[in-house]
Amino acid sequence: MENKEKIKIMIDLDETIVSGGYIESLNEYLGTNYKAEDFKDYYISNILPPEENEKYLDYFYKNVNVYDKSHHIPNAIEVIQELNEYYDLYICTAFLDPRKPKESIITTQHKYRWILENLPFISPKKILFTSAKELIMCDVKIDDKVSNLKRGYGKIKLLLSQKHNEKFSEEELASLGILRVNNWLEIRNILIKGELPK
Ligand SMILES: [Mg+2]
Structure with missing residues (x-):
């Protein structure tokens, strides 16, 4: 875990840091x-x-x-703040609702404001709005959507358990190089305490 400060982490927003609404x-x-x-x-x-x-x-x-009408996912903000001391963090969030592409820009504004207010320690330069998350060259990726993790870069890909991803078995995830985590304390154990998956 040497050179921790150089390791880049991409963190999704919806259902990973914030939920509901x-x-x-x-x-x-x-x-x-x-x-x-x-x-x-x-x-x-x-x-x-x-x-x-x-x-x-x-x-x-x-x-x-x-x-x-949303709420913070338990421990997310605290753990992200701690990760920020050791890692180079990027918040990466898709804004496109393919059913309403023109209106999707409204969502971007809401997301941007939420990130500024709730994650003030993340530089606005490190907020990425894209659906093409597979293009982001980060060492670690944390997301609740398998499709955002299964392709592209990432040495460690962590899937935060949510209702909609329960259908993926551990074997299926393992074959995609994805590790399931149940909560942010597990993410902390892996990325702060160094309990890295084999
Ligand atoms: Mg998400």
Whole structure:
């Protein structure tokens, strides 16, 4: 672990550092009480018939900042702050909703502001907005989406467990060079205490 300060880490934002807001917004709009386990799709509003989904997305991009209703993933901020002492950190987050490419720029603004306010120790120069995460040359990548980890650079690829990635077996992940971690304290053990995977 020598030259720790030179090791670059890419950290995803949504469902890795911050979570929530989407289900709350949909429930508020519909007057429903959906829970996380009710959704199988990554895009939760896909639960609606296409026409209603379209109306909801219009409402969503005009009125909602999901980060107003979100919460920090336990220990994420604290561990990232600690990692920042030893590593070169980059926050890398996709902003494109392929269903609404034009409106996606609104999300970028919300994300950028959230990062500045909640991770003030990360230089704005190290905030990356892209869906092409496989192009980012970082030694370590932390994400909750397998598709963001399975291709491209990264000596250590950590998948933070979330409902939507439970379907991937450890064997399947291992074959992709990905290690599952259940929480940020496990990430800390690996990256601060040096309990690196073999
Ligand atoms: Mg994510």
